[in-house]
Amino acid sequence: MERAIIIGAGLAGLSSAIQLAEAGRPSLLISRQQSERAQSVLAEGGINAALDTMGEGDSASQHYEDTLRGGAYLADPNAVAGLVRHAPEIVRSLSELGVPFNLTADEDIMLRPFGGQKKRRTAYAQSSTGKMIMTALIDRARSFEGSGLIKRLPHHELLRLLISGSRCVGVRVRDVFSGRLADISGSVIMCCGGMNGVFPGMTTGTTANTGDAAAALFSQGVRFAGLEMLQYHPTTIGIPGKRCLITEAARGEGGRLWIKKKNGQRWYFMEEKYPELGNLMPRDVVSREMYFVRRQQDTEGEVLLDMTELGKEVWGSRLSDMREEIKSFTGLDPAETPIEVHEGIHYFMGGIHTDEKHRTSLSGLYAAGECACQYHGANRLGGNSMLGAIYGGRVAAAALMSDQPEVGEEQPIRFSLRNDEDPLSQESRGDFEQALCRVLLGGLGIVRSGELINAALEGLDELEKRGLSPREKNKLRLGRAMLLSALERRESRGAHFREDFPETDDSQHSTVTAQIIGGEITLGRFEIPVRRAEPEHERS
Amino acid sequence: MKEADRKSVRLEILRAADAESEQWLQHIDYPVSDDGENVASALKRINSGCFTDTDGRSVEPVGFECSCLQKKCGACAMVINGTPRLACDARLSEFVKSGTVRIEPLKKFPLVRDLIVDRGAVFERLSELRIWLEGQGRADSRIKDDVYDASRCLQCGCCLEVCPNFSTAVSFGGMSTAMAMSRIIPMVSGEQRKELYSTYRKAVFEGCGKSLACRSICPAGIDIERQLVRSNAAAVWKRRLRPAKKK
Ligand SMILES: Cc1cc2nc3c(=O)[nH]c(=O)nc-3n(C[C@H](O)[C@H](O)[C@H](O)COP(=O)(O)OP(=O)(O)OC[C@H]3O[C@@H](n4cnc5c(N)ncnc54)[C@H](O)[C@@H]3O)c2cc1C
Ligand code: SF4
Ligand code: SF4
Ligand code: FES
Numbered sequence: 001m002e003r004a005i006i007i008g009a010g011l012a013g014l015s016s017a018i019q020l021a022e023a024g025r026p027s028l029l030i031s032r033q034q035s036e037r038a039q040s041v042l043a044e045g046g047i048n049a050a051l052d053t054m055g056e057g058d059s060a061s062q063h064y065e066d067t068l069r070g071g072a073y074l075a076d077p078n079a080v081a082g083l084v085r086h087a088p089e090i091v092r093s094l095s096e097l098g099v100p101f102n103l104t105a106d107e108d109i110m111l112r113p114f115g116g117q118k119k120r121r122t123a124y125a126q127s128s129t130g131k132m133i134m135t136a137l138i139d140r141a142r143s144f145e146g147s148g149l150i151k152r153l154p155h156h157e158l159l160r161l162l163i164s165g166s167r168c169v170g171v172r173v174r175d176v177f178s179g180r181l182a183d184i185s186g187s188v189i190m191c192c193g194g195m196n197g198v199f200p201g202m203t204t205g206t207t208a209n210t211g212d213a214a215a216a217l218f219s220q221g222v223r224f225a226g227l228e229m230l231q232y233h234p235t236t237i238g239i240p241g242k243r244c245l246i247t248e249a250a251r252g253e254g255g256r257l258w259i260k261k262k263n264g265q266r267w268y269f270m271e272e273k274y275p276e277l278g279n280l281m282p283r284d285v286v287s288r289e290m291y292f293v294r295r296q297q298d299t300e301g302e303v304l305l306d307m308t309e310l311g312k313e314v315w316g317s318r319l320s321d322m323r324e325e326i327k328s329f330t331g332l333d334p335a336e337t338p339i340e341v342h343e344g345i346h347y348f349m350g351g352i353h354t355d356e357k358h359r360t361s362l363s364g365l366y367a368a369g370e371c372a373c374q375y376h377g378a379n380r381l382g383g384n385s386m387l388g389a390i391y392g393g394r395v396a397a398a399a400l401m402s403d404q405p406e407v408g409e410e411q412p413i414r415f416s417l418r419n420d421e422d423p424l425s426q427e428s429r430g431d432f433e434q435a436l437c438r439v440l441l442g443g444l445g446i447v448r449s450g451e452l453i454n455a456a457l458e459g460l461d462e463l464e465k466r467g468l469s470p471r472e473k474n475k476l477r478l479g480r481a482m483l484l485s486a487l488e489r490r491e492s493r494g495a496h497f498r499e500d501f502p503e504t505d506d507s508q509h510s511t512v513t514a515q516i517i518g519g520e521i522t523l524g525r526f527e528i529p530v531r532r533a534e535p536e537h538e539r540s
Numbered sequence: 541m542k543e544a545d546r547k548s549v550r551l552e553i554l555r556a557a558d559a560e561s562e563q564w565l566q567h568i569d570y571p572v573s574d575d576g577e578n579v580a581s582a583l584k585r586i587n588s589g590c591f592t593d594t595d596g597r598s599v600e601p602v603g604f605e606c607s608c609l610q611k612k613c614g615a616c617a618m619v620i621n622g623t624p625r626l627a628c629d630a631r632l633s634e635f636v637k638s639g640t641v642r643i644e645p646l647k648k649f650p651l652v653r654d655l656i657v658d659r660g661a662v663f664e665r666l667s668e669l670r671i672w673l674e675g676q677g678r679a680d681s682r683i684k685d686d687v688y689d690a691s692r693c694l695q696c697g698c699c700l701e702v703c704p705n706f707s708t709a710v711s712f713g714g715m716s717t718a719m720a721m722s723r724i725i726p727m728v729s730g731e732q733r734k735e736l737y738s739t740y741r742k743a744v745f746e747g748c749g750k751s752l753a754c755r756s757i758c759p760a761g762i763d764i765e766r767q768l769v770r771s772n773a774a775a776v777w778k779r780r781l782r783p784a785k786k787k
Contacts, residue, residue, distance in 0.1 A: 037615040
């Protein structure tokens with residue numbers, strides 16, 4: 001039988017592979033690194049599901065409302081309806097795979113409050129929810145490796161899609177250990193994670209999600225969407241090589257943000273400006289305020305996260321891992337010293353454009369997880385992305401099976417090409433990546449304007465004059481599409497804030513798409529689908 | 541803290557273009573610019589900048605694996621001054637006093653190039669030994685904390701590097717295999733229980749010298765001894781232990 005090809009072995013990839021295997025369909029799980037190294041293991045806070053175990057009268061429809069509102073109404077309502085409806089069953093099934101969720105007194109799954117949600121809805125396993133879920137799903141996938149239904153190619157990266165006419169018919173992969181290449185035929189589900197590598201050193205995620213796969217697909221004409229929507233997390237610390245997330249729980253437990261005024265006083269700007277929610281305002285609001293107060297004439301230095309007044313029992317029982325982490329990376333004890341924090345890129349809401357069933361603009365190609373633009377609209381709620389990756393992986397696998405009920409003959413994989421036979425083999429140079437990142441951040445920061453975006457576009461023109469390798473050219477093109485999408489959205493909505501268009505404009509209630517047509521980046525607008533009266537989003 | 545500023549360390553990196561080439565040591569005088577810098581970030585900086593070694597040759601990119609840069613993925617395990625550990629957890633300020641940092645690939649696994657080794661055998665072993673949960677399991681409150689601790693294993697291979705009994709050629713799986721089993725041992729039932737217990741005895745218990753050389757090396761800080769005692773009790777001595785005390 002011809003195997004479905006899955007690129008990426010994080011939550012979305014594992015979920016797709018398991019869904020296929022449970023239906024008896026074989027898959028090839030290809031990833032640059034083993035699943036244990038995927039970004040999904042970093043998720044700490046938890047996964048959302050309206051299980052209502054805390055007796056607050058929560059329901060899927062409230063989860064639906066919160067998700068759409070959080071995403072500033074750019075998410076596909078039918079897709080979100082399916083997501084929230086299946087969430088309780090997904091979290092229960094994870095529990096049955098042995099995920100050690102925190103439990104209530106009567107042994108049910110405990111839920112914690114998370115930003116942007118009115119009810120307690122986030123299931124968690126201490127401070128390592130992603131790692132716990134990954135370990136359980138890796139174990140489940142392993143059972144199908146035993147029976148041959150899942151076959152893994154670790155240490156292999158996608159170089160490009162194989163396209164015939166207007167159909168994706170396979171992939172070209174490179175073994176990063178041996179440098180040999182193989183063309184493999186089959187339908188493809190992309191699960192390659194966020195585009196971190198477009199912003200090296202500036203994201204909270206893994207450095208191994210280089211963004212090269214997304215850049216290759218974009219250059220091959222696959223339609224992308226929502227590329228202007230980057231989520232900045234307000235409390236990250238700079239550690240060597242990246243930004244390290246300080247969980248929202250730090251503020252939830254009483255951490256306060258302040259900046260020093262030139263007259264020496266501490267200014268608790270969030271508490272002063274937002275007396276009701278204070279430090280716990282949504283991520284985009286806090287990030288923007290931090291940006292503005294730093295630029296004020298009467299302040300100096302960075303914003304500080306002050307946790308020095310937290311009680312002993314908070315450090316002992318709820319934030320102990322975080323304290324150790326901060327200590328080991330900064331040498332400072334947050335219980336004694338306020339910590340400098342800065343906004344860091346935490347999530348890519350945009351990515352490969354998919355329909356409700358995770359089909360892309362190219363037949364035979366599907367996408368799920370953080371690489372896909374689905375479920376989160378203009379801003380993602382904490383706890384919804386692991387859910388989206390697991391559910392999306394299942395839906396994509398189901399769509400593939402319904403599109404191709406018949407499976408062809410399996411071909412042996414032959415690594416018959418050498419590195420130098422495909423110019424995309426050459427990896428990007430570090431200095432180019434740093435330069436690209438600097439230029440892009442100028443236009444894609446927390447606060448944007450037409451002027452800043454145009455300046456960044458000019459910066460790209462300059463950068464393009466250097467001799468670039470094919471991989472570098474692809475990445476630059478993807479970066480350009482991000483800037484053009486941000487320029488196109490002449491309003492402020494969700495994570496996208498334009499100083500020159502600070503209001504939300506109802507006439508722009510649509511998704512910005514970007515696609516290379518005839519060699520040019522072409523922008524489009526995609527109307528948000530209307531919610532069906534009887535949502536039908538069944539998996540099988 | 542500022543002591544590390546403007547200091548430099550000599551990095552001695554064991555290099556090889558591929559598995560067939562002879563390994564050689566490259567010496568680089570590396571200026572430690574930031575006191576949080578670690579071996580992984582230094583290697584990254586070397587790979588994106590223009591560094592020359594002590595013989596005046598420019599340094600070609602050093603092959604090494606990393607991903608999370610915050611001690612959570614196990615990708616960057618290597619041997620640093622003789623000890624297997626995570627490169628992203630090895631701060632250069634530790635070495636400023638002694639002045640040198642010897643950086644070598646793990647030795648128990650086939651070399652790919654420079655600091656990259658193929659740890660595939662660790663994962664294949666888990667599949668061959670059929671380590672997975674058949675049917676359902678549930679980490680209830682009696683076992684939850686132990687399941688959590690065992691699930692934290694990074695499959696990094698540091699414990700295997702120091703283990704006197706592990707090699708990729710023997711059937712003994714070492715502590716990384718033991719942790720994958722310890723996760724599910726408290727949850728298995730029915731037919732699988734017998735099978736898994738017997739696999740545990742063969743692939744872990746009988747091969748392990750219990751010297752616990754691996755205990756203090758685990759970068760995830762898993763309580764290896766407790767996991768072993770629990771799994772031995774269940775699979776070998778057929779007893780169940782009491783749940784862990786809340787930390
Ligand atoms: C610090 C942190 C905390 C977070 N906390 C939470 C949380 O509490 N709750 C929540 O819901 N979400 C959280 N998130 C977000 C969430 O973890 C991710 O969005 C989600 O795990 C993404 O899963 P994925 O499967 O799409 O991608 P990933 O887990 O990133 O996996 C991507 C896979 O693709 C492979 N790959 C990449 N490029 C290539 C290529 N070119 N060729 C082949 N393979 C490739 C990688 O090797 C990897 O296997 C957090 C994120 C971070 C960084
Ligand atoms: S106790 Fe000794 S023999 Fe057993 S796994 Fe650890 S190092 Fe190896
Ligand atoms: S037990 Fe510890 S040292 Fe061994 S593989 Fe797991 S995390 Fe690494
Ligand atoms: S890079 Fe993940 S543990 Fe070091």
